[in-house]
Amino acid sequence: MDLTSPNDTVPAPGGALTEMLRALRLEGVDYGRCELGAPWAVLFPVQKAARFHFIGRAGCWLLSPPGEWMELKAGDALLLPRGAEHILASAPGVQAEPLESYSVEPLQDNVYAVSNGGHGAKTLLFCGSMHFNHDGSHPLLAMMPDMLRAKELMAGEPGIPHLLEAMADEATRNRAGSGMMLARLADVLAAAIIRSWVENSAGDITGWISAIKDRDIGRVLVAIHRQPDRNWTVEALAREMGASRSAFAERFTAVVGETPAKYVAGVRMHQARRWLEEEGMRVSVIAARLGYDTEASFSRAFKRIVGSAPSHLRAAGGASGKG
Template identity: 55%
Template sequence: MHDFSSDLARPRPSDLLSQILLGLRLDGVSYGRCVMRPPWAVAFPARPEARFHFVARGGAWLRTPGGDWLSLKGGDAVLLPRGSLHVLASSPEVPTVGIDSLARTEVAENIYLVGDAARARGDVLSDGDAVMFCGAMRFNLDPLHPLLTMMPDLMRASELAARDPAVPALLDAMEREVALERIGAFGMLARMADVLAASIIRVWVECACSDASGWIAAVQCPRIGKVIAAIHAEPERDWTVPTLASLMGASRSSFAEAFTRTVGESPAKYVARVRMFQARRWIEREGMRVAVAATRLGYDSEASFSRAFKRVMGLPPAAVRQKHRDAARTI
């Protein structure tokens, strides 16, 4: 007789993907309500944070990271998950200015009025004015995480709305919140922007899973996905090929062959990358000392850890820690 209880206990592929996505959270860095009066064009430089733009009124042209111009209408929202260089403009022909050169007034913690909204708050808007709500967001995952590297440079909410009814509902709610300008509207918009950005990513993942290949295909595979979920859950554990093969329930050779074929790199290389991603988060975001990170990951010496870190990340951990110190001094 078949044991159905074992089927219920066995993680489904979607459950395994959910475990990976538990670490994918967005922390708002800053948000701004922007009122722009034509002609205008604003350049957003490449930065490590994701960029989010919601056009509440009027329209805008977006020059994508690939150099193409995309027309945005009122109610459109776009997410640039890697914060690539891009431009927003009233027309493609207008000369650009940097976003940091615009007038800015803080109205709440990390929330600003930008452009003409800062210079003339309360002015009556003219027909040609564009009203936007823009944000910079930070992923909890490392920028080199396989999921983030697979994402396109630009995600447009309208292209994903048909697959998730929550997306148009959020767009409508944000449009109303901008129009009414009620008390606490900026804080509400910031939270809705976080949820909308996460919803855009979720729909994209679901779309990608319908034609899965590479890393997502690996996560969708029950046996290999179980291994990947375990590695991400405990990156500091001393994962060996025999241990991972046992977790998958296969021999060392068959496991290594199946993992490499599906994921695109060997188990050892994948584990090394995940461990170094974790180390970079500890050092850069939490200010952990390099020696402590080395010990926590089981390295015999700080020197051997530093060599491994540089081999994977392309720079020494001391440089990452210096970045954390520089950022702390600017606060």
């Protein structure tokens, strides 16, 4: 799900932010329509994919990532961008079990019905896992809080209340195809939540958000993220901004908080990580694509920035040998 309008093609003041949002997409993985009778508590362990929850009927309690209990009402929606561990429960203190311990039945593609044996008050939830096309190391995802709540962002995104109403209708009426409709609405709502946070709640955040909103530096950042495998010298980046080499380097470092070379290296290794984990690309192919003379020199740079050897990530990702 694209985080921008398909008609938003003309760069404007802040157009770099629009471009970066356009590049960040949500890809639904799986969703569960959960009808749970009290007492119940579901443990959602930490995961790479984002978590999404919508409370369709009655209410429940959330043990949030900071370790505090929060009451949720019908119509609440939550997005946990980096999949932080948390618990949803009928009441605080109920022993939590993983979702897999409940009855899970397939409804349709990527949508499942989840239930338990509780005979108390029934709560209806719609829970999902979503993959971003960028992992949590992307600057935008890394800056987000552990949890975003739709109702707290309504003022900045007028469409959110309508999406919540539509989800509530689909969740409670359980019509034919409601699981698929809920999955589509969840994708759109998650995109609206992120956009609202970026455009409003993140307005006072310094660093990367400020940099991408800067007309000149933002244009440079978009160019880097669009073509991470390009040989980005300081001179080439300075031309993107239309400034001298020294003036560009000084301005970039002051606004972004790190040198152009360090930022480019981080983006390139982020891209390399995606190639390894998602496409199973060979390390030698990635090294050549990113302009390294040898596989060993690339591997050293990758381990220094990412923290682990590229061969380990490729193996963990179930490499397919592409490339």
